[in-house]
Amino acid sequence: MGLTHNSVGIGAVDSGLVLNKKSPLDKVVALAGNPNVGKSTVFNGLTGLNQHTGNWPGKTVASAQGACEYRGENYVMVDIPGTYSLMAHSAEEEVARNFICFGKPDAVVVVCDATCLERNLNLVLQTIEISPRVVVCVNLMDEAKRKNIKIDLPLLSKRLGVPVVGTTARKKKSLQALLKVLSETIADEKRQEAFKVRYCGEIEAAISSLEECVSEKCGGRLNARWLSLKLLDADESLLREISAFLGEEFLRDRELSEKIEAAKARLAESGIADTDALKDSMVSSIVKSAESICAGAVVYENRLYADKDRRLDSILTGRRFGYPVMIALLALVFYITITGANYPSQLIADGLFKVQELLTELFARVGAPDWLHGALVLGVYRVLAWVVSVMLPPMAIFFPLFTLLEDSGYLPRIAYNLDKPFKRCNACGKQALCMCMGFGCNAAGVIGARIIDSPRERLLAILTNNFVPCNGRFPTLIAILTMFFIGSAGGAFSSVLSALMLTAVIVLGVATTFAVTKALSKTLLKGLPSSYTLELPPYRRPQIGKVIVRSIFDRTLFVLGRAVVVAAPAGLIIWLMANITAGGSSLLAHCASFLDPFARLMGLDGVILIAFILGFPANEIVMPIIIMAYIAGGTIQDSGSIWQMKELFVENGWTRITAVSTMLFSLNHWPCSTTLLTIKKETGSWKWTGLAALISTAVGVAMCIVFTALARMLS
Amino acid sequence: MGMGSFLILKYSERAVDMNKCVNLMDVSPGQRALVKGIELKGSMRRRLLDIGLIENTEIECLGRSPCGDPSAYLIRGAVIAIRSEECRRIRVCAR
Numbered sequence: 073m074g075l076t077h078n079s080v081g082i083g084a085v086d087s088g089l090v091l092n093k094k095s096p097l098d099k100v101v102a103l104a105g106n107p108n109v110g111k112s113t114v115f116n117g118l119t120g121l122n123q124h125t126g127n128w129p130g131k132t133v134a135s136a137q138g139a140c141e142y143r144g145e146n147y148v149m150v151d152i153p154g155t156y157s158l159m160a161h162s163a164e165e166e167v168a169r170n171f172i173c174f175g176k177p178d179a180v181v182v183v184c185d186a187t188c189l190e191r192n193l194n195l196v197l198q199t200i201e202i203s204p205r206v207v208v209c210v211n212l213m214d215e216a217k218r219k220n221i222k223i224d225l226p227l228l229s230k231r232l233g234v235p236v237v238g239t240t241a242r243k244k245k246s247l248q249a250l251l252k253v254l255s256e257t258i259a260d261e262k263r264q265e266a267f268k269v270r271y272c273g274e275i276e277a278a279i280s281s282l283e284e285c286v287s288e289k290c291g292g293r294l295n296a297r298w299l300s301l302k303l304l305d306a307d308e309s310l311l312r313e314i315s316a317f318l319g320e321e322f323l324r325d326r327e328l329s330e331k332i333e334a335a336k337a338r339l340a341e342s343g344i345a346d347t348d349a350l351k352d353s354m355v356s357s358i359v360k361s362a363e364s365i366c367a368g369a370v371v372y373e374n375r376l377y378a379d380k381d382r383r384l385d386s387i388l389t390g391r392r393f394g395y396p397v398m399i400a401l402l403a404l405v406f407y408i409t410i411t412g413a414n415y416p417s418q419l420i421a422d423g424l425f426k427v428q429e430l431l432t433e434l435f436a437r438v439g440a441p442d443w444l445h446g447a448l449v450l451g452v453y454r455v456l457a458w459v460v461s462v463m464l465p466p467m468a469i470f471f472p473l474f475t476l477l478e479d480s481g482y483l484p485r486i487a488y489n490l491d492k493p494f495k496r497c498n499a500c501g502k503q504a505l506c507m508c509m510g511f512g513c514n515a516a517g518v519i520g521a522r523i524i525d526s527p528r529e530r531l532l533a534i535l536t537n538n539f540v541p542c543n544g545r546f547p548t549l550i551a552i553l554t555m556f557f558i559g560s561a562g563g564a565f566s567s568v569l570s571a572l573m574l575t576a577v578i579v580l581g582v583a584t585t586f587a588v589t590k591a592l593s594k595t596l597l598k599g600l601p602s603s604y605t606l607e608l609p610p611y612r613r614p615q616i617g618k619v620i621v622r623s624i625f626d627r628t629l630f631v632l633g634r635a636v637v638v639a640a641p642a643g644l645i646i647w648l649m650a651n652i653t654a655g656g657s658s659l660l661a662h663c664a665s666f667l668d669p670f671a672r673l674m675g676l677d678g679v680i681l682i683a684f685i686l687g688f689p690a691n692e693i694v695m696p697i698i699i700m701a702y703i704a705g706g707t708i709q710d711s712g713s714i715w716q717m718k719e720l721f722v723e724n725g726w727t728r729i730t731a732v733s734t735m736l737f738s739l740n741h742w743p744c745s746t747t748l749l750t751i752k753k754e755t756g757s758w759k760w761t762g763l764a765a766l767i768s769t770a771v772g773v774a775m776c777i778v779f780t781a782l783a784r785m786l787s
Numbered sequence: 788m789g790m791g792s793f794l795i796l797k798y799s800e801r802a803v804d805m806n807k808c809v810n811l812m813d814v815s816p817g818q819r820a821l822v823k824g825i826e827l828k829g830s831m832r833r834r835l836l837d838i839g840l841i842e843n844t845e846i847e848c849l850g851r852s853p854c855g856d857p858s859a860y861l862i863r864g865a866v867i868a869i870r871s872e873e874c875r876r877i878r879v880c881a882r
Contacts (some may be wrong), residue, residue, distance in 0.1 A: 157837040188864040191839050348828070355836040362839075381866075385859070386850060394853035488868050492854035495870065501857070525830070603831040603873050605838065608859060608866040 091137060091148055098139075098146040099258050102171055104199060105183035106192050107154030108609045110211045112136075113241040114183050115151040118251070142251040145258075150177065156191075158198045159307070159351065166309060172202055173294070174317045179205040179258050181250070186216035186223055186238070187377075187610060189370050193362035194355075196232065200266045201298045205257050206234045209250055214240040215610070219377035224369045231365045233266040242615060267365070268297075271357045274342040275350070278304055278335040285331055290318055301354070303332050304339070305347055381610050388482065394489045401482075402578060405473045407571035410550055413465035414567075418713070420464065424457035443651075450704075451647025452640050458696030459639045464632055466547045471623040474512055479614035483508050487606055495601045497586055498593035500529040502606065503536075507585060510540040513631065514743055515750040517542075522754070526602040531760065532589050534751055538743040538768045539585040540578065543631060544691035545738050549577055551695060555718040556731035581739050588767060596763075634746075635692035642686050642693050643700060650704030660701060674773060675733030675780030677725060684737065689745045694738065729783045733776045740772030811846070811874035816858075819847040820879035827876050835877070839863040846879065 091100060105111045115121070119138025136151045155165040158172065172180055180203045184192035189210065200206050208228070216223060229236035235253045239246040270276065279300045286303065287296035294317070302310055315323050322328075344350050387393050428449060435445040477483065483505055491501030502524050510517030514537050521533040541549060553573050558566045593599065649660040664678030671681040679701045687694035699717060702724045721730075742765045743751070752761040814820045822844045825832055840846070840862055847861040857870040869877075 156834070159833060159837070191863045191865055194837060194839065348832070351833065352836065355833075356841045359836075359839050359841045359844075382849060385866075389850065389852060389859070391851075391853050391855075488852050488857065488859065489854075491852060491868070491870070492856050495856070501868075603827070603870060605831075605834055606857070606868040608868060610866075 091150070092139070093148055094139070094146060098148050099178040100148045100150065100175070101254065101258075102175065102177040102180045103149060103151050103183060104168060104172060104180055104195065105154055105209075105211075106156055106185060106188075106195060107607065109154065109183050109185040109192065110241045111154060111183045112151060114181075114209065114211060114239065114247065114250075115149055117241050117244045117247045118147075119149050140251070142255055145255055147254070150175075155195065157194060157355075158202070159355075169310070170313055172199060174313060177203070179203075179207060179254060181207045181209050181254065183209045183211050186210045186212045187219055187221060189223065190362050190366040193232075193365060194358055197267065197269050197358050197361055200232070200234060201269065201301075202295055204266075204295070206266070207250070207254050207257050208232060208234055208236040210236060210238045211241050213238045213246070214242070215612070220372070220374040221377060222371040222373060224371075227369045228365065231267060231369065233264045267361070269358050269361045271301075272353055274339055274344055275301075275304070275353060275357075278339050281335050281338075282328075282331055285328055289322060289325055289328055293318060303328075304335060305350055305354070307347070378610065384611055385485070385608070388485050389488055398486060398489060399575060399579070401477070403571050403575040405470070405477070406550075406574045406578075407567055408473060409466050409469045409546070410554075410570050410574070411567040412469045413547075413550070416465040417461055421457070421461035421713070424461055428453060428457060446651060447644060447647055451700075452643045454703075455639050455643030455646065455693070455696045455700050456636055458699055459635050459693055460632070462551060462695055463544070463547045463635060463692045464628070466550055467543055467631060468624055468628050470543055470546060471512065471627045472620045475619045475623040475627075476614045476616065478508075479612060479619060481609045481611045484606060484608050488608060491606070493586060494589070497532075497590040498599060498601045499532045499589050500524045500526065500601065500604060502604065503529065503533040503589070506533045506537055507540050507582070510537045510542060512543055512627070514538050514540075514542045514747040518747060518750045518754055525604060526599075528593075528597050528599045529602060531755065532592055532597055534754060535592060535760065535764050535767060536585045536588050538747065538764065539588065539740060539771075540581045541739055542691065542744075544635065544744070545694075546574075548691070548695045548738050549574055549735055551714065551717070552731050552735055553577075555714060555721065556726070556728055577735060577739060584740065584771060588771065592767075631692070635690045638690040639693045639696060642689075642697060645686065646697055646700045647704065650701065658704075660704065664701075673780065674737065674776035675729050675783070676737060676776070677730070679724070680730075680734055680737075684741055687744075688742065691738075691744050729780060729787075732783070733780055736775045736779060737772050740768050740775060742769045808878050808880045811848075811860075811869070811877040811879050812858075812871055814846070814848045814879060816848050816850045819845060819882055821882055822846055822877060823880045824878040825876070826878065827873060831873060835869075835873075838865065838867060840877075845882065 093100070103111050103115055115136065115138065118140045120140075121136070121138040138149050138151075140147045140149055150171065152168045152171050153165070155168045157165065158169040159165075171177070180199055182192075182196045182199050184196065196206070196208055210223060210225065210228075213223070223238065225236050225238050235257055237250045237253050239250055241247065271279070279297060282300035282303065283296050286300045290296065290299060294314075299314070302314070311323060339345075339350065344353060388397055431449050431453060432445065435449060486508060487501045487504040490504040494501050494503050503521075505523060506517045506520045508517075509520040517537040517540070518534050521530045521537070524530040524533055550570065553570045554566075557573060558570050646660070649663065650658050652659050654662065660679075660682070663682055666678065667681045668678035671678050674681075680698055683694045683697035683701065686697050699720065702720050742748070748761055748765060751764050752758060755761065808823050809820075811820070822840055822842060824842065825835055825840065827835065844862065849859040849861055849866060851858045852868070857868045858874065859866050859868050
C-alpha cells in the first residue's frame with residue numbers, strides 16, 4: 073500500500089505524502105535536483121500538470137506527484153524539493169533525502185542545470201551512493217548552448233556509470249528521450265557499474281570494517297556501503313529515520329555498535345576526530361570527484377558566457393540603481409495593470425448589468441415574487457457582477473506581469489537588495505521572497521516562508537506577510553485611488569499618478585513589514601540573524617505567451633472562482649440584512665449603526681467595517697459589499713461606471729479621509745480565512761495564528777485612528 | 788559601485804594582491820582568490836561545502852548589494868550571495 077505518512081517520515085514538512093498508485097505495477101519515480109534547475113518544468117512536461125514554476129531557488133517547498141504514461145507503463149512522478157545535498161540541514165532537504173533513501177522509488181531522476189553541471193554532480197554522486205537506479209537529466213541544454221558550454225553526454229554517462237540524458241524541459245519533445253531511458257533503466261536488470269566516490273584511505277578503511285556486518289544486519293534493504301558511511305557520520309535525524317525504517321533493533325545491535333565505536337576510534341587516531349572533520353573530508357572527496365568527472369566533458373568555450381547577467385546585475389543590484397529600479401519596476405507593473413484594466417472593466421460591467429436588466433425582465437415575466445427577484449438578482453447576481461467586473465481585469469493583468477518577473481529571475485535580486493534591511497531587523501533576506509509571493513496571495517507567501525531555514529526567522533516572515541497587499545486587495549486600492557485622488561481628468565497622466573500612489577501605498581506596506589518584524593524580533597521572537605546563502609540564478613527570458621495563458625488559467629481563474637463562491641452567499645446576506653426590518657429600520661442599518669461609533673473613530677463607517685468582516689473569507693468581495701450595502705439603502709441605481717460609484721460613495725458621506733482610512737485598513741487588517749488556515753497549518757499553533765490576526769488588526773486600527781485624528785485636526 | 792562594476796564587466800584577471808591569507812571580505816568586486824579554509828561551524832559550513840567551497844576552490848567577488856552587504860560571489864559557475872559576517876570567517880589566498 074504505497075507510502076504512508078509514517079513510513080516515509082515526511083511529516084516534518086508535508087502533511088503526509090501518500091502516493092496515488094493506480095495499480096501496484098505503477099513505477100514510482102522521484103525527481104530530485106538542485107534548487108532552480110527546472111525540476112518543476114520537467115515534472116509538468118512529463119505529467120501534464122501545472123505545478124507552479126518560477127526562476128528562483130526554493131520555489132517547490134512541498135512534494136507534488138503526478139501520473140505519466142509511456143509505452144503502456146504507468147509512472148507516478150514525485151517532484152521533491154530542490155536540494156544541494158542529501159546531508160540534510162533543512163526541513164526540505166530532509167524531505168528529499170528521506171524520500172530517496174526510504175521512499176524506495178523505482179528510480180530517481182536527478183535533474184541538473186547544464187550551465188552549472190559540476191556543482192550539480194555533488195547531488196548526483198550522493199544519489200548514486202544510495203539508489204541503484206538513477207538517471208541523470210541534464211536540463212537547460214538550450215541555455216548551455218547559448219552560452220557556448222559544450223557537454224559531452226556520452227562521456228559523462230560512461231564516467232558516471234548511469235544513463236545521462238540532455239533535455240530542454242520547456243520543449244516537451246526532448247522529454248520523450250528521458251522517458252525512454254527511464255523505462256529502460258527501470259526494466260533493465262544488467263546495469264553498468266555506477267561510479268563510486270572514493271573517500272580518503274582512513275574513511276575507506278572504516279567503511280570496509282563495517283560494510284559486511286551492516287549488509288548482514290540490514291538484509292539488503294539499504295545500500296550497505298552508504299549505510300556504513302552514515303553510521304560513522306551519525307547524523308541524528310538520519311539515525312532516527314534509519315531506526316524507523318529498519319526497526320529499532322538495528323541500531324541497538326551489540327556487534328554492530330561495537331564495530332562502529334571501534335571504527336570511530338580508529339578514525340579519531342588518524343586525525344578525523346569528529347563528525348565535522350568526517351563530513352568535511354567526505355564532501356571534499358565528492359566535490360573532487362565531480363571535478364574530475366567534468367574535466368574534459370564540460371567545456372566552457374566562452375569565458376564571458378555570463379557577461380550579460382553580470383552587466384544586468386551591476387544595474388539591478390548596483391548601489392546607484394538597485395533601489396530606484398526596484399521601485400520603478402513596481403510602479404511600471406501597477407501602471408500597466410491600472411491602464412490595462414480600465415477599459416475591459418467598463419466593458420464587463422456594461423455587459424453584466426445588461427444581463428441583470430434581462431434577468432429582472434425575465435423574473436417579472438414569469439411572475440416571480442419580489443423577494444425572490446431581490447434575493448437572487450439584486451443580492452446574489454449583483455454582487456457577483458461587481459466582483460467580476462471590478463476584480464477580474466486587474467487580476468488578469470497583474471498575475472501574468474508578476475509571473476514574468478518571477479520567471480525572469482529578478483525576485484532573488486530583490487531578496488539580495490533587501491537583505492541588509494532585513495538583517496537589521498534580525499531577519500532573513502529570503503523574507504523578501506515571501507513578501508513578493510504575498511503580492512500574489514498571502515497564503516502562498518506564508519507557505520513560501522518554508523525556504524527560510526531558521527524557525528524564528530520563518531515565523532517572522534509568516535506573521536508579517538499580511539502587510540503586503542495581495543492581489544485580492546489591489547483592485548480595492550486602485551478603485552479608491554482612482555475615485556478620490558485622480559479625478560475624472562482621465563488620460564495617460566492620471567494612470568501614471570495612480571500607479572505612483574499605489575506604489576507609495578505598497579512602500580508603506582513594506583515599511584510596516586520592516587517595523588513589525590523589528591518589533592517582533594526585539595520582543596516575542598528574540599534572536600540574532602542566522603547565516604544563510606542565497607543563490608542568484610541566471611536571468612532567463614520568460615516564455616511570454618505561456619506565462620499569460622498559465623497565469624490566467626492557473627491563478628486568476630482559481631482566485632476569481634474562490635471569490636465568486638464566497639461572494640454569492642455574502643451578496644445574499646447583505647440583501648437580506650438590507651431588506652429584513654426590525655423596529656422600523658433594516659438589520660443592515662442596525663448593525664451599521666452599532667459599529668458606526670467605533671468605525672467613525674477610524675475614519676470609516678459601519679458599512680465599511682461590515683464589508684471587511686463579511687470579506688473575511690476573501691478580500692476580493694469587500695468593495696462589492698460596500699457598494700451593495702449603499703445601493704440597498706439609497707436611491708442611486710447601479711451601473712458599472714466608476715464615477716457613479718464615486719457619487720454613491722460621496723452621497724454616503726465619503727471624504728478623502730474615509731478613502732485613505734479605508735485604504736489603510738485594507739492594507740492592515742486580519743488576514744483572510746485562507747491565509748489564517750495556512751498559518752495554522754504552517755506553524756501548527758493556534759497561538760501564532762491568533763497573533764498573526766491580532767498584530768495586523770491592531771496595526772490597522774491604530775494607523776486608522778491616528779491618521780483620522782491628525783487629518784481632522786488639520787482640516 | 789563605480790570602479791567595481793567596471794571591473795566586473797571587464798572580467799578582470801586581477802587576483803588578490805597579497806601573499807598572505809586574508810578573509811573573503813578583503814576580496815573586492817572583480818577580484819579572485821582561492822579558498823583556504825572555512826572557520827564556520829554547523830549548517831552554514833555544510834552549506835558552503837555543498838556548493839563546492841572546498842580548499843583551493845576559486846572564488847570571484849562579483850559585487851555587493853546596494854547597502855554594501857551581502858556580496859555576490861561566483862563559485863563553480865553559480866552566483867551565491869554571502870553575508871559579511873560569514874565572509875570574514877572564510878580564509879582565502881591569492882591565486
